[in-house]
Amino acid sequence: MRTFLIAGNWKMNAGPTDAAKLAKEMVAKWEGKTFKSEALLCPPFISIPAVQAAFKGTAFQTGAQNVSNQDNGAYTGEISTSMLKDAGCTYAIIGHSERREYFVENDELIAQKTKKTIDDGLKAILCVGELLEERKSGKQEEVVKKQVNAVLNHLGKDVSDQFVIAYEPVWAIGTGETASPEQAQEMHKFIRSLVENSWGKASADKVRILYGGSMKPDNAKELLSMPDVDGGLIGGASLKADSYSEILDTAESI
Numbered sequence: 448m449r450t451f452l453i454a455g456n457w458k459m460n461a462g463p464t465d466a467a468k469l470a471k472e473m474v475a476k477w478e479g480k481t482f483k484s485e486a487l488l489c490p491p492f493i494s495i496p497a498v499q500a501a502f503k504g505t506a507f508q509t510g511a512q513n514v515s516n517q518d519n520g521a522y523t524g525e526i527s528t529s530m531l532k533d534a535g536c537t538y539a540i541i542g543h544s545e546r547r548e549y550f551v552e553n554d555e556l557i558a559q560k561t562k563k564t565i566d567d568g569l570k571a572i573l574c575v576g577e578l579l580e581e582r583k584s585g586k587q588e589e590v591v592k593k594q595v596n597a598v599l600n601h602l603g604k605d606v607s608d609q610f611v612i613a614y615e616p617v618w619a620i621g622t623g624e625t626a627s628p629e630q631a632q633e634m635h636k637f638i639r640s641l642v643e644n645s646w647g648k649a650s651a652d653k654v655r656i657l658y659g660g661s662m663k664p665d666n667a668k669e670l671l672s673m674p675d676v677d678g679g680l681i682g683g684a685s686l687k688a689d690s691y692s693e694i695l696d697t698a699e700s701i
């Protein structure tokens with residue numbers, strides 16, 4: 448049985464003041480209640496300490512939206528794994544489609560970042576997913592296979608305990624359009640088979656595969672009920688305490 452991971456990606460929203468307020472609202476929603484799922488919120492770097500402070504003493508975790516592939520040193524504007532750990536992060540999102548598209552991150556860099564994150568003791572959430580044209584021409588499996596295998600090959604060894612994959616079809620991100628539960632299940636099953644090819648069945652069964660792309664309270668149940676969907680990477684709906692909590696609540700009810 449895999450534990451659901453309900454991860455919020457705040458993207459470039461919420462500075463320290465707003466982030467602290469939002470994090471406190473989330474904590475307040477769960478006051479006196481426990482959850483079996485993992486609840487993770489990934490604010491912008493500058494807001495991580497404020498969110499971490501608001502989550503202190505709770506089961507909510509803090510993560511980063513990106514990380515450097517380098518150690519500390521002369522890399523202007525970058526943030527290292529050791530800084531994230533010092534700030535209390537447990538996870539880093541890597542290779543989000545917005546980083547691939549707007550910041551020209553390629554499979555090689557993403558593989559290096561994933562390895563560094565895991566080697567340095569954090570958990571990595573690797574994002575993969577096809578563009579609309581690629582889906583329309585039936586290339587989704589080919590595209591995702593290349594993205595996943597680039598990282599698995601670079602990792603070399605089995606790190607299934609620290610490795611999460613988020614399947615995020617690019618055409619569903621921030622568009623209000625979601626993959627159908629069947630489309631998500633088909634791709635998640637395919638991704639799990641890729642992990643199995645590298646690490647064997649027992650490890651593939653351990654790795655959590657999240658769905659991302661316009662997950663909302665009203666579609667979370669059908670997506671999270673699919674056998675290979677182990678949680679969500681949630682953008683827009685994680686920016687409100689109500690909608691994030693409803694999705695977490697839905698995971699708890701499955």
Ligand code: PGA
Nearest residue numbers: 620621660661681682683
């Ligand atoms: P969205 O974003 O939920 O707003 O579509 C998801 C993501 O980009 O991780």
